[in-house]
Amino acid sequence: MLSRKYDKSGKRRKSVKFVIADSKLEAEYIRRFLGQLSPLEESRLCEIKYSLQAHHKGKLPNDAHLLRFLRARDFDVAKAKDMVHASIIWRKQHNVDKILEEWTRPTVIKQYFPGCWHNSDKAGRPMYILRLGQLDTKGMLRSCGVENLVKLTLSICEDGLQRAAEATRKLGTPISSWSLVVDLDGLSMRHLWRPGVQCLLKIIEIVEANYPETMGQVLVVRAPRVFPVLWTLISPFIDEKTRKKFMVSGGSGGDLKEELRKHIDEKFIPDFLGGSCLTTACGLGGHVPKSMYLPVEEQEGASSSDDPLHSIYTNTATWRGYPVEVVIPIETAGCVLTWDFDVLKNDCEFSLYFSTEKIEQPPVRDGAQSPTTILNPVEMVSAAIGGASHQHPDLQCAPELKVGTPQLSIEEKPVLFQEGDSMQGSHYCSRAGTYIMQWRVPETTAGHSSTFDFGSHKCRLIYYYEILNSENFRGSVASLESCRSSSFSSIAPQTPPTPGTPRNT
Known part of the structure; x- marks a missing residue:
């Protein structure tokens, strides 16, 4: 038997004796x-x-x-013991014991992070609500950084431990975990932004290692069709025991409310899920103003190999008449091409082309290169003069192809982006073939300058892209079709029984 004495609140007494009689x-x-x-x-x-x-x-x-x-x-x-030992060292290194006292949430988190503690579920567990579909993942990460989002998660977990202990004392029965309600209304491809997913995976790794068995139940509500893609990306990093606690519903309205009543007292069902209980402690969610973003140059100065904001981006530049082009071969129709870029200096146009031809990828210029190192004198003059007097091919990487022919078409029409703009986008690749992302300096049509100031004709940007292969999530889409109803369904794969083990009926 345990041999330490405790007071009625469950706290150790200052005078500790090892006894057997009591x-x-x-x-x-x-x-x-x-x-x-x-x-x-x-x-x-x-x-x-x-x-x-x-x-x-x-x-x-x-x-x-x-x-x-x-x-x-x-x-x-x-x-x-190995797990606890590593966690003790980690807590000391990151001063976790004092995070609730010393860390202050940045203004952007207070205003735009749509999550908060909200009463309890029917089992008496503290309940946390996260409106993930309303979260501007990129805006949050760009405005407060990975470190603050990790500290936010740690503060939630530490608060959860305290709330579970308080519920235990209040109810007189052990409450060792909390409940999580995740509302996915508004979830879209923009939430699959790779730096955001990498940040999420980093957070999952920390929580799994230091706060095991704290998640009693996860109710995922209003799951859209893009959810299987996100689940495929993150589920391999979630402990199997935790995955079994995920329950998903794709329903809404009165049917969803009835399902929630099985897990949450009606008086505590949030107003945005059909209940009457207000969630005033949650942030508003929505797009974070770009004025709150940290400067890209400042972020670049703090870059590291494990920082998702910098480890996957390519820094490049384009001059008038000489665009940056990224050739992306798509072998199977049904893939999703996603991209993200930031315009750091001057303006540029972005377009997406499709070609039935096989095209080789041209070398991508480094953003630090001077035009004199990549252009000959004639090309330098042409780039500086620009304008309608100098005709340029639709594609620099395949100048023989023309838009309007069967071999080349525009999938995404040119859109002008100005200095400081940040863009996320995606395109469903309905055809197999070659897709070409292109950034070019806009052509002047009148009153163009003949100055040889190459800086005025240069646009600097950072970008990355990713292909979401349909084969990687097609199975998840099929397995999650049952979750499209309002009823909650488990999304954990069924573990096959060990040979010789009787099945439960």
């Missing part, structure tokens, strides 16, 4: 604060606790949190 008090403590434990589970808890006390000085996780690590490792003491 078994009634200890049994009551276990019942109220830890839940039903088998003799083996109780002995494993004592084993890991006393082992940690012998090897670590300072603050250690309490019994309830140690149990989370043990459950995450199926009560394998050696594996759980």
Whole structure:
């Protein structure tokens, strides 16, 4: 049996004695604060606790949190102890114990992050609501950075631990986890922005390693058809036990409300999900103004190989008459091409072409290159003069192709972007073939200058693109079709029974 004395609130007394006689008090403590434990589970808890006390000085996780690590490792003491040891070091390195006291949420998070704690579910677990479909992933990441989003997540988790402990004391029964409601209304391809997904994966990795078994239930509501793509990207990084706690509903209105009533008291169902309970503590969500973005130059100065804002972008430049072109072969129809770029200096036009021909990728110019290193004297004069007096091919990489012929067409018409603009886009590739992204400096039609100031004819930008192959998520789309109804359905794959093991009926 556990041999430490605790007061009625579950806190350790200052004077600690190891005793055996006071078994009634200890049994009551276990019942109220830890839940039903088998003799083996109780002995494993004592084993890991006393082992940690012998090897670590300072603050250690309490019994309830140690149990989370043990459950995450199926009560394998050696594996759980390694996990706790790494978490203790991590907490010290990042000063996590003081994050609720010392970290202040940036203004952009207070105003635009659409998440908050919201009462509790029917099991008494604290409930957190995240309106993911209303989150401007790129705007949030560009305005406050990865570090602040990680700290936001840690503050939510630390707050969750405190709320679970308070619920335990209030209800007189163990509450070791919390509930999460994720509203996907508004989710679109822009939420698949790769730096945002990478940031999410980093957060999942941290939470899985340091806050195991804290997620009691995840209710995903109003899931659109793009959700399977997102789920395919992130689900491999979520622990199998946690994946089994995800329940998805694609319904809305009164049917969804009826389903929510099975898990949440009607008086606590949020107003935006058909209930009457207001969620005034949540941010508004919506697009973050670009005026709140951190300067790109400042971000570049802090770039690192593991920073998703910088590790995947290409820095390049285009001069008048000499566009930047990225050739993308698509072998299978049904893929989705996504892109993102920022115009750092001057203006440019962006277009997307499609060709039935096979085209070789031209070398992409580095943004730091001078035009004198890539253009000969005649080309330099042509680039500087520009204008209608000098005709340029539709594609620099395949000048023999003309728009309007069967071999070349415009998929996305030219759109002008000005200095400081940031663009996310996607295109459904209905045909197999070659797609070409193109950025070019706009041609002047009248009163163009004949100056040889190459800086005025240069546009600098950073970009990245990604192909979402339909084969990677087609299976998820099929498996999640059952989630299109208003009823909640599990999205965890069924684990095949071990040979010789009887099936449950």
